[in-house]
Amino acid sequence: GHFVEAQVLEALGIDYIDESEVLTPADDIHHIDKHQFKAPFVCGARNLGEALRRISEGAAMIRTKGEAGTGDIVEAVRHMRSIWAEIRRVQSLREDELFVAAKDLQVPVELVREVRKLGKLPVVNFSAGGVATPADAALMMQLGAEGVFVGSGIFKSGMNERTEAKRRAVQANMASAIVKAVTHFNDPMMIAEVSASIPDEAMRGQSTAQMKPEELLAGRGN
Incomplete structure (x- = not known):
C-alpha cells in the first residue's frame, strides 16, 4: 500500500514493481491503485x-x-493448486452463474x-515463496506456473562456505541449475543432472508447520 515508494521506483525507471507482502505493510487495508502507474x-x-482482485486493481x-524465505515448498504448492482448482470450477459455470461467482470472489x-x-488467469502467473531447489522449480512448473521467482533459495545457499567468493560461486551455480530445471521441467533426467551439480549447497529450510501464525507472511494483503 505504500504508493509513494512505488512513485519513487517508477521515477527511477525500474522495470517492475513488486507489491510485496514480505515487506512491512504501509497500509494493511488498501492496495495500491496500479492503474495510476505506467510501470507494471x-x-x-x-x-x-x-489474484483477480489484484488484477482488477491493475496488476x-x-x-x-x-511462504517467502523458508525453503518450504508446501505453501507454494497449496496456493498454485488452489488457483487452478478454482479456475476449473469457473470454467464449469453457466453464464447466469457467473454473477454469483463474481460476488463470492x-x-x-x-x-x-x-x-x-x-x-x-488473464495475466501471467509465476510461483514464489519456498522454491529452494531445481526440483522445487520444476514441480511448480508442472503444476501450472508460467515461471518462478527465487530469492532465498539462491542467496541463502552456500552459507557454509567461508569466503564471499565461494558463496557467490555456489549461488551462481544454484541459479543456473534452477534456470535449467525451469527450461526442462518435464525432463526428469535433466533435473537429476542439474540437482547433482549442487550437492549440499541448498539453503537450510524452515517448516511452515512449525511457525507461529503471526510469523507467516502469506496472509498479509488479501
Missing part, C-alpha cells in the same frame, strides 16, 4: 479471488505467495467471464 506491478495471491503479473463479472473463456 506484480502482486501475490493465494487463491483465485486474491500485470501474479505470483502465488508461498469480490471481483467484476467481466474478469470471471474472461477466466472462463481463457481457462487461465
